[in-house]
Amino acid sequence: MNRRRIWIGAAAIAVLGLAIATAIMYQPAIAPIAPPVPDSFDAQLRREGARVVALGDCVVCHTAKDGRPFAGGLPLATPFGTIYATNITPDPQTGIGNWSEAAFARALRHGVSRDGHILYPAFPYVHFTRISDHDIAAAYAYLMSREPVRASTPANRLIFPLNFRPLVAFWNVLFLHPGPREADASQDAQWNRGKLLVDGLGHCASCHSPLNVIGGEKAGHAFDGGIVDGWEAPPLNTFDGAAKAWTREQLVTYLRTGRASEHGAAAGPMLPVTRDLATVPAEDVEAIARYILSLQKGPPPAVQAVATPAATPAEQRGALLFNASCAQCHGTGSPMQTIGERPTLAFSTAINAATPRNAVQMILNGIDWHGENTMNYMPAFSGIYDDRQVADLVAYIRGAYSTKPAWSDAQSLVAKLRKEDSAQ
Known part of the structure; x- marks a missing residue:
């Protein structure tokens, strides 16, 4: 009799667990609509939507390299594989053209697509859930007024079992806390x-x-x-x-x-x-x-003096590379500093960081040319210098422009980042 009760209890728990799991994972579809006419939205609301979309950096993630704005396709590298950003133009076949405002709001607040499938949290709905109803309506009006672009999103490449979307529902139980937050009355x-x-x-x-x-x-x-x-x-x-x-x-x-x-x-x-x-x-x-x-914790950093000249063999080799390729812009008294008002590398966060990661990435990839905004341009050196040369260069820059300890094992990091960059 006791064994039978145990089996009945276990079965009841299993059924209850399955019911809870089904309730968590299942989300109904929201009926499609005919794509709204852009002029059906208030002009002021569309303008406010442009502000909301810019603050949310939507175009950054939803635009592939050399792709059309908001048309998706950008690969987002995660520890679990690659997720491709979706098309959020009002194309009814490949975008969100047949989404109602309610479907759009559910995606932002709960991470659920119009057809009911669960979105991956690379889409930051755990933060977008705090957006006000008005801002959601404004963003919807703005995006639905863009030019439709027919562009299918590549299939995600995720490891098993994370490629099984319903499992994300359990992730949401842990990390998604829907709804706006109350203002702090103690602050202005x-x-x-x-x-x-x-x-x-x-x-x-x-x-x-x-x-x-x-x-x-x-x-x-x-x-x-x-x-x-x-x-x-x-x-x-x-x-x-x-x-x-x-x-x-x-x-x-x-x-x-x-x-x-x-x-x-x-x-x-x-x-x-x-x-x-x-x-x-x-x-x-x-x-x-x-x-x-x-948010700052602890006292502000003290002003640092420029460090001593190159001393180690790596720094000496790096000094030669710096004089050949970098000093024209970053050297003391260079036109870019005296006329272009660029700060000395001694103030750079990348040079004073705990690891050389960003300094290496900057040397390898530079900063792309962006129209007339040339002040933030820097050429990439990944095709010019090998791993050891890049490591020598960051060793020199760290030693010459920061009073913090030398970085260790920079060359292996250069090789690792170069490989990761080429895979993207």
């Missing part, structure tokens, strides 16, 4: 606006926080820094990599232009973010800067 309107943008639309923690083994942001480590596309996203709660303390004015300028006096230039995944932020009202960026500076 600008601080609360900054927090809303950083935590919500801007989803800054997605890049600037470490991830756990299942790809969620580590609890208690928000803004401690992370790795994105092979680049280091530095901590936002401490500017340890800065040689001088940031002012709010410098941070606003950096976020809107990609450059800041006494700090350096944006590169890698951060550069297109600054190009988006250049299009939004200044008060939005000022609020973001206000909130980020309020």
Whole structure:
């Protein structure tokens, strides 16, 4: 009798577990609609939507290299494989043209597509869930007013069993907390606006926080820094990599232009973010800067003196390379510094960081030419210098422009990053 009760109890638990799992994983489809006519949306709402979409950096992730804006196809490298960003133009076959506003809102708030399949959290719905109803309506109006582009998204390449989408439902139980957040009554309107943008639309923690083994942001480590596309996203709660303390004015300028006096230039995944932020009202960026500076832990960094000349054999070899390829822009008294007002490398976050990752990535990949905005241009040297030469160059720059300890084993990191870059 006892054995029978045990089996009945186990069966009941199994049935209950299956029912709960089905309820979690199953999401109904939302009926398709005929693509809305762009003129059916209020013009002011569309303009507000452009601001929302820029603050959310939507075009950055949903545009492939040399692709049409918002047409998807950009490969997003994750520890679990490659996910391709989807087409969010109003094309009814390959985009979101037949999505209602309710379907669009569900995707942003709950990570569920119109047809009911669960989206991968590379799409930062855990942060977008905080967006207000009005901002969602504005973003929908803006995107539905873009030119439709027929472009199919490549199939994702994920390891088993993570290629089984319904499993993401269990991930959502752990990390998705739907709905807007209440304002902090102890803070003023600008601080609360900054927090809303950083935590919500801007989803800054997605890049600037470490991830756990299942790809969620580590609890208690928000803004401690992370790795994105092979680049280091530095901590936002401490500017340890800065040689001088940031002012709010410098941070606003950096976020809107990609450059800041006494700090350096944006590169890698951060550069297109600054190009988006250049299009939004200044008060939005000022609020973001206000909130980020309020996160700082510990005292500001002390001003550092320029270090001693090259000493080790690697630094001596690097000095020759620097004089041949870098000194024209970055050398003391170079026209780019005296006329172009570029800061000395002694202030660079990449040069003062704990690892040489970003310095190596900058040398390998440079900064692409971007129309008339040549101030943030730097040529790539991946095809000019081999792994040892790049390692020598970063050894020299670290020794000559920072008072922090020398980096170790830079050459193996160069080889690793070069391989990762070529695979993207």
